[in-house]
Amino acid sequence: MSIGNSPEPEDVGSSSELPSEEDDRASVGRSLQQARINAGLTVDEVSSTTRVRVPIVHAIEQDDFTRCGGRVYARGHIRTLARAVGVDPAPLVAQYDAEHGGRPSPTPAAPIFEAERIRPEPRRPNWTAAMVAAIVAVVGFVGFTLFNGGAQSGSVSADPASSKPSAAPSAKSGSGKGKADPKAEPKADPKAEASASAIAGVPANKVTVKLTAENGQTWMSAKDHNGKLIEEGVLKRGASKTFTDSKRIDLVLGNAGAVQLFVNGKEVKNLGDDGQVQRLSYTRGDPSAG
Structure with missing residues (x-):
């Protein structure tokens, strides 16, 4: 028997083999299921109250969150079901985040940018108005021409005999006496011609x-x-x-x-x-x- 050295105690075991608190804690789905049973509610009643479909409620109670459509929807369903069965949703949501990679990071907002100033397009000529104006001008010209033509035809149709011939200028001799030339041929009567x-x-x-x-x-x-x-x-x-x-x-x-x-x-x-x-x-x- 040696003196001075006490025998080393036997290794009880590593710390990893000791049961942890997390291992004893129930999963999110089991916690919601147990709370529902304690509250005396069925899955159909929870579904009617929360508007969460029955298959999704069953899947969440089995810790299957793939039918929720994403982590954001899964966190929302957990809150809704926890309130329906009368438990605090915050610990269950925190446990879900810890087990599934943490809380999803918010989507960054789109960068604010200055809208490009829209330059006004150059005004194009209004061809419709121009065509209408041209048509009105042509119609007016044709009407004016027809009106004047009718007036002129009316005046031409009047009896020319009603007009009085103007007197012919008297012939003057070189001496200034105003005698007519007797050899001049007599002119036809204009009234007779008319x-x-x-x-x-x-x-x-x-x-x-x-x-x-x-x-x-x-x-x-x-x-x-x-x-x-x-x-x-x-x-x-x-x-x-x-x-x-x-x-x-x-x-x-x-x-x-x-x-x-x-x-x-x-x-x-x-x-x-x-x-x-x-x-x-x-x-x-x-x-x-x-």
Whole structure:
């Protein structure tokens, strides 16, 4: 027996073989299941209360969190189920984070950037408005042309015999006495030429009568060959009326001396005196008083 050295105690065992507190702690799923049973609730009742589907509740109680759709949803389901069965969710969530890699890091926010300034596009010409303006201009021009053409045709259709020829300038001799040359050829009467052209211009198969209140106003009446009244009333001074019929026109003039009359393009003179009433009738061809 040796003195001074006490025998070394036998090695009881390494610390790793001792049971740890974590090994004795129940898992998250077992804790939720035991709390549900203690609360007297079924899985269907917990599912109805939390709106978590029955298969997911069963999977969580078996510590299968793959059906939750991710760690964020799993942590949310743990909180919801813990509140439903009456336990504190914080320790269970912390235990889940410790067993599954910790709390998920938040997703970094997108960097703030200054929006690119949108440059206004250059204004394009409005071709629709231009086309509309061009169409309006063309329509206006055509209407103006037709209106002027109608007015000019109306003035051309007037009897040229009504115009009075201007006096020809008198010939002057070298001595300044103003005597006409006896050898000069006589000029044709312009009124006769106008009457001849007017006769040629009117339709030969109709009777055409034109009244002009040249020297004053007059009352007038015009009827066709059937005796039907064409027009009657007061013809003011300077105004004109033209009547046409296929066979005959009967006239009544209340102031014959004030009227200038053309029948079939030929002027009829000496209708009567001022204030005299005349009843006249004309047919086709050379006019003659009825």
